[in-house]
Amino acid sequence: MPISPDQGSTGGGDTVTFTxxxxxxxxxxxxxxxxATITANTPTSVSAVLPSGAGVVDATVRTPGGTSNPxxxxxxxxxxxVDVSQSSGPVAGGATITLTGRGLDTTESVTFGATDVTPTVVSDSELTVVSPAHAAGSVSLVxxxxxxxATAADPFAFVxxxxxxxxxxxxxxxxxxxxxxxxGTNLATTTGVTFGGVPATFAVLSDTRVAAIAPVHALGAVTVALTTTGGSATAPGTFLYLIG
Structure with a gap:
């Protein structure tokens, strides 16, 4: 006797149908x-609300004529x-996020706020998902x-x-x-600063200010650029390397 679905939450609540x-x-x-609470019944099917439970159990249907095979x-x-590879991404979407934990192999969806995204399941302990486009702000990741x-401990920020x-x-x-x-603005998630393409050591001071140490570079004028999880920006003007 087929049962659909043949698996469900330990907390119960799913509707299961026997045919x-x-x-x-x-x-x-x-x-x-x-x-289980029976919700529908015909000569060829029975639907019921799954009770809580654990492990593998025998499911049976009783009728006046007897009990079905389990x-x-x-x-x-x-x-x-357990972990989310990054806690922010661009408002345009497109960031690949890796989630690790347990019981992830049956994942059906990942929700950023109210937006559902279909994940790629790697294993029971890992899945990846591409963040959707979303207005700036923090949302729950479910x-x-x-x-x-399951909800991630920290919200996901669209930057x-x-x-x-x-x-x-x-x-x-x-x-x-x-x-x-x-x-500048929206600098809190800065991930890199460059002088003429050369990476610089930096520290984020606030959402509007970043401090960087100019790296070694040949004489001449270079652009100063930075990258955040929201995108990249180049400052106006040039930084001039010269002999003091």
Whole structure:
């Protein structure tokens, strides 16, 4: 006797349907020793609300004519999110996020706020998902699997593209080492700063200010650019490497 679905949450609540013959006037549906609430019944099918449970149990239907042969039903524990590879991404979407945890192999959807995204399941402990386009701001990140739902400990932030409005000082030595203050907007998630394409050591001071140490570079004028999880921006003007 087929049962659909043949697995569900340990917390119960799913609707399960048995199909076969001689099922009219069902008096009970049992998952192991627990009774399920019957919601629909015809001579060829019985639908019931799954009770809570764990592991693999025998599911049976009782009618005035007897008890059906048992079929195996698998209780799936709820998913657990242990880590999210990054906690922010661009408002345009497109960031690939890796989630690790347990019970992820039956994941059906990942929700960013109210937006559902179809994930790529790698294993029971890992899945990846591409963030959708979304207005700037923080939203909950929820994984829904056959065993239930799990919410990441930290919200996911959609970050607007940065702007770089200026920097100071405007000059430095080819040997590097000059401390440069860069101003702009949406700089809190800065992941990199470059001088003429050369990466610089930096520190995020606020959403409007980043401090960077000019790297070693040949003499001449270079652009100062930064990258955040929301995108990239180049400051107006140039930084001049010269001999002091």
């Amino acid at each position: 076969g013959t001689g099922l009219a006037n069902a008096t009970a549906v049992l998952f192991g020793a627990k009774s 079929v195996s039903f698998y209780y799936v524990p709820p998913p657990v999110i 994984v829904t699997a056959q065993g239930g739902a 607007a593209p940065p702007t770089a409005t200026g920097f100071s000082p405007l000059t430095g030595l080819p040997a590097g080492g000059t401390l440069v203050g860069i101003t």
